[in-house]
Amino acid sequence: MPTSPRPPRRSPLARAARLGIALTGAAALAIGLAPAAGAADTGGSGTDKSDNIEHVANLPKPEGFDSTSAYNTDLAFTGDYAIDGNYNGFAVYDISEPEEPELVTTVLCPGGQGDVSVSGDLLYYSVDYPRESADCGAAESTPADADAFEGMRVFDISDIESPEYVAAVPTACGSHTNSLVQGEETDYIYVSSYAPSDRYPNCQPPHDQISVIEVPKDAPEDAAVVSEPVLFPDGGNPPGTPSRETSGCHDITVYAEKDIAAGACMGDGVIIDISDPVNPEVVETVRDDNFAFWHSATFTNKGDGVIFTDELGGGAGATCNAETGQERGADAIFGLKAKPAKGDRPAKAELSFKSYFKIDRFQEDTENCVAHNGSLIPVKGKNYFVQAWYQGGVSVIDFNDLENPEEIAYFDRGPFTEDLSGSWSAYYYNGHIYSSEIQQGFDVLKVTDKRLKGAEDVEFHELNPQNQPRY
Template sequence: MTSLHTTRVRRRRLGAVAAVAGLLATLLTATTAAATPDPGDAPAERGSVTKSEQAEARAAITGGDIPGVDEIVHSSNIKHLTNVPKGALKGLNTDLAFQGKYAYVGNYDGFVIYDISKPKKPRTVAQVLCPGSQNDISVSGNLLFLSTDSSRSDDSCSSTSQPATEKSSWEGMKIFDISNKRQPKYIAAVETACGSHTHTLVPEGKNVYVYVSSYSPDETFPDCKPPHDGISIIKVPVKAPQKARIVNFPVLFPDGGNPGAPENPGVSKTTGCHDITVLPSKDLAAGACMGDGLLFSIKDPENPKIIDRVQDNVNFAFWHSATFNQGADKVVFTDELGGGGAATCNAEIGPERGADGIYDIVGKGDQRKLVFRSYFKIDRHQADSEVCVAHNGSIIPVKGRDLMVQAWYQGGISVWDFTDSTKPEEIAFFERGPVTLDRVTTAGPWSAYYYNGHIYSSDIAKGFDVLKLNDRRTDPAERVELDELNAQTQPDYFAR
């Protein structure tokens, strides 16, 4: 791991106190999507931290091993330009999308549009109240897509929480017209089985296809019964989005997917997908599907075809997200160990769990295979009150190199190089100290993406951050300008 200069000397060698057995229990008893805290609630408390553990953390702060509460530290090649605190929407911040001079930030209470024409001084353009976790967000032309994965009384933006056991409850995809950024208009909705935890856009001429990922069915849920072994595909006519409809539900796991425990202890049972990333220029998609990783062809976007499928029943607990390199010969999969609710960046968990898995794509056509090469995980151990795990990131476009920026919740933001897929190394970082020392809290960057010369981060608790990266290895990326970026719809950065 490359040594980095920081704004203060830190060793980050705190010992872990969360027992592995307890962590696995947290994962295996994860609640269904319908049990997600109602939007607007404070982050769920994940457990207390003992007085001795608090004392250890305070000693580590005093000794410079970890930053103090809310203290910002970073490598010398990153500059923190600004933070925009949350405004009217006080829920958890989630994912990001970009278009021209605008950034769109999902929030459990709705979404926010920022004008980022001056990255040092983002300006709030609109705040749209529309509760429905997670409010995963994407944009395409004049359309904005918003996922709802909590059971609601109806499909309106004034709905209330309602049990998934009620047949009348609604979950799914909402569509807005954003031709007027100051006044987005809610224009359509499509209900999907088990809701929409995340979604991925596949633009194709007159239509935009939406791959909806959802999971955790239950026999008591009228609209989300098992088996739930595929994804919902919505077809949205660009000129008539009100006619959006489901056109297919392809079965991705004919054998039912990874069985999870007890056959594979500590691994999630596959009951759908968590997230899908597409590379339209190569007609490829990679699926992170709970207990499985997928590579599939999207030449026919209504009928994706599985090319290869992999599992890691030793170190991966929950396949969370995927990112292609620009050459389409590698995929980075993330493992959300602990479901985003546990302190997993510590010595006890180690460097191979709650990490990224780097896979090479070898072979040609439908004979291509995913071949595991290595793991990558930040080596800055966090306090036992800090939820930390691999989360959303994007490619930094530099020809000849595979570079990525990635969010790690309270582990902060990491910039790393996986050009040699067997020897990944971190080259820059940014993070804040613990939110508190007396309980385990969910906070920190949900997503961190590179867009037109800057890194933008959606911090779950703190709002919207803008960073500037100054490094000879990443500087060439500043010459790449995009008109639009949804990180899960990866562009061909150099075909322009």
């Protein structure tokens, strides 16, 4: 794996190493430590699953993405296509027949993280560590180079078989993730990044901000940063607490219908008023001593609750075990009361803690496992959540009772010990669950559960899980 310029903003392994997290098994092997005693390389064999879920298809990572250091990452969907981000670029899959997906094309454009979002004919791709230039073939650069590029890449995917690279927008500290506020003529991209350093001219502390990029849909080549709102004017969660010091956000989920967003920002979980999309403002903050790193967020269907996830161990730790327990490396579920701004009255929000959820299928000490990316399953008026847990697999959770969530389906491969592995993102789209497996490719799952039957009536034409509609 290439040397990390800013370890906390790179791979889960690098983040864990920077944080001093003890690693065993696969993680230890990948950074040159001794493996755990008795660790075996099973290559992903020994699959376990519930009776109501089937693994219907898998496509291995394609050429150019097939090294263990080229991690598969996030997913976005448009029409009959799934777009799978990767540290080396992205792949497009035809999912018109979900049980027989086909690779359509790959775009080799290394930049790290590879978070993806789609909007009509445009695709947005996050670049999280510096390159010598914005060109797709540019070599990795030193972060001390003020001319280095990291930020957002914009592609025209009107010809899905031949995407065209149309714009590159540099942002402070690059782009770890991106989230959209979509309009008819203009998109706004909320760029989340973190871990500043005095040594890096393009990533100066305190970095209590996000970047907002405006993209004219009819002229995406003119995309540009239009604001850098400071979300934490008081500095956010301070150092010396159980949670990470806040120096930026990791991810933001937008609920446009209600003009709010939920931000997972290292040491803080926040609700953001986005009624003015260029100038978002935090209106509620929560902290939790059981949370190490506020990683991502998903609203309930009605927007009256939020699931926040904790990426304990930076994604590299084996934290799904009895020793870690059920309240760390978990989901935290909050009730939400939110009032939009009206006239001279500012927006208000209140979060109230309800419960934790964590898979109780303990994993081996070679398996990196922690709460990660997921999405709401579109059952009208109900709250079902599909979620990735790295090597903990894919879990389907019923959280209609916010105080008593329960797992109702799961798919879990056996250990993969050559490097980090597991499901990075798992999302529901038009009748199936799609999982971006870090090492083992593109997975398609089918859940047969009467509680989820209503989701089959919902047909998406586009889905970015971090841009959440109401069903």
